[in-house]
Amino acid sequence: MTEYTEAATVGIGIFGSGRIGQVHAANVALNPGSTLLWVCDPRLDAATELAQKYGARATDNPNDVLSDPAVQAVLVGSSTPTHMDLTVQSVRAGKRVLCEKPLDLELDVIDAARADAGPDIEHVMVGFNRRFDPNVAEVHRRVEAGEIGQLEQLTIISRDPTPPPGEYLAVSGGMFRDMTIHDFDMARFFLGEITSVYATGSALFSDDARAVGDVDSASLILTNAAGVQCQIINSRHCGYGYDQRLEAFGSLGSLRVGNQRDTTVVFDGASATDVKNPIQNFFLERYAAAYQIELQHFLTSIASGVAPSPSFEDGREAVVCALAAQRSLSEGRVVALSEFGL
Numbered sequence: 001m002t003e004y005t006e007a008a009t010v011g012i013g014i015f016g017s018g019r020i021g022q023v024h025a026a027n028v029a030l031n032p033g034s035t036l037l038w039v040c041d042p043r044l045d046a047a048t049e050l051a052q053k054y055g056a057r058a059t060d061n062p063n064d065v066l067s068d069p070a071v072q073a074v075l076v077g078s079s080t081p082t083h084m085d086l087t088v089q090s091v092r093a094g095k096r097v098l099c100e101k102p103l104d105l106e107l108d109v110i111d112a113a114r115a116d117a118g119p120d121i122e123h124v125m126v127g128f129n130r131r132f133d134p135n136v137a138e139v140h141r142r143v144e145a146g147e148i149g150q151l152e153q154l155t156i157i158s159r160d161p162t163p164p165p166g167e168y169l170a171v172s173g174g175m176f177r178d179m180t181i182h183d184f185d186m187a188r189f190f191l192g193e194i195t196s197v198y199a200t201g202s203a204l205f206s207d208d209a210r211a212v213g214d215v216d217s218a219s220l221i222l223t224n225a226a227g228v229q230c231q232i233i234n235s236r237h238c239g240y241g242y243d244q245r246l247e248a249f250g251s252l253g254s255l256r257v258g259n260q261r262d263t264t265v266v267f268d269g270a271s272a273t274d275v276k277n278p279i280q281n282f283f284l285e286r287y288a289a290a291y292q293i294e295l296q297h298f299l300t301s302i303a304s305g306v307a308p309s310p311s312f313e314d315g316r317e318a319v320v321c322a323l324a325a326q327r328s329l330s331e332g333r334v335v336a337l338s339e340f341g342l
């Protein structure tokens with residue numbers, strides 16, 4: 001690992017120049033503690049376009065990034081099936097890694113990567129950005145401080161504005177591993193280890209989801225060892241934008257995170273008194289601050305040598321929850337996570 005001093009900025013390579021790669025590239029360029037050095041993507045034209053925007057170099061060969069001693073850390077924002085291979089190669093090259101969710105769709109691939117990477121896997125961070133949303137973080141801090149007494153129930157509503165295209169759904173691994181994975185991490189963030197999952201769902205409106213045996217609407221109940229429950233409500237569509245709400249209910253009260261708008265201006269008129277602007281449209285807008293704070297946490301963990309959080313293990317456990325949910329949906333029963341060897 002290249003020595004890092006507080007005065008230096010962290011040299012960064014990004015794998016993937018798609019939607020999330022572009023978010024990370026912009027944030028790396030914005031952060032005085034990091035410098036974008038490389039963008040790597042088999043779509044060299046896309047890598048070049050993104051790299052040029054921030055004065056970085058482009059390549060379609062990961063070795064160019066991994067053999068550059070100025071690269072101290074990489075952000076793996078490529079397509080999901082490439083995550084574990086790029087993570088292991090990067091760890092072996094002595095780089096710190098922030099890997100996007102999900103780590104992989106299959107547990108055996110994740111476990112093989114963990115074994116291949118060795119002890120430095122503890123420095124791999126997983127991109128569960130919602131933990132860094134300032135509102136979610138505040139609710140979490142206040143729950144931990146005991147403000148609502150004993151946490152008894154967590155409710156998460158998470159609805160995307162529109163379903164992804166059919167080609168994406170076909171390789172997504174299903175709603176639970178692709179979309180609900182963020183909510184599983186939220187549940188674990190608040191409740192700690194989950195012991196059982198019950199999931200039910202239907203394909204109500206998406207022919208594409210139906211065609212690949214997936215659901216577009218789901219309700220799940222997760223429980224921890226103490227019996228604290230988390231209810232998750234998901235939909236692949238929502239006519240009023242990206243519906244992201246969370247409520248922590250405890251013995252002394254509740255704390256809620258509501259939807260956000262670009263403006264707090266409220267219209268009052270003769271025919272209506274209401275906010276007329278829709279809620280923020282999708283993750284790029286809603287979690288813009290979260291991605292920036294996530295990156296800062298990653299950079300701080302590199303500078304301090306303290307392992308980042310959420311960790312590789314957090315990424316793995318969220319996938320276990322998703323696999324349990326999939327089994328619950330197909331078998332119509334509560335599934336204990338111990339069935340997956342936990």
Ligand SMILES: NC(=O)c1ccc[n+]([C@@H]2O[C@H](COP(=O)([O-])OP(=O)(O)OC[C@H]3O[C@@H](n4cnc5c(N)ncnc54)[C@H](O)[C@@H]3O)[C@@H](O)[C@H]2O)c1
Nearest residue numbers: 015016017018019020040041043077078079080082100101
């Ligand atoms: N944390 C979040 O909020 C969030 C949001 C969106 C996507 N994601 C995750 O990020 C990943 C990418 O999603 P996206 O929406 O940006 O997809 P995308 O399809 O827009 O971009 C993926 C890019 O990765 C490139 N790629 C494929 N193989 C590669 C390889 N071996 N090396 C480098 N690049 C490679 C593709 O050519 C493409 O340009 C997915 O795993 C997704 O689940 C996370």
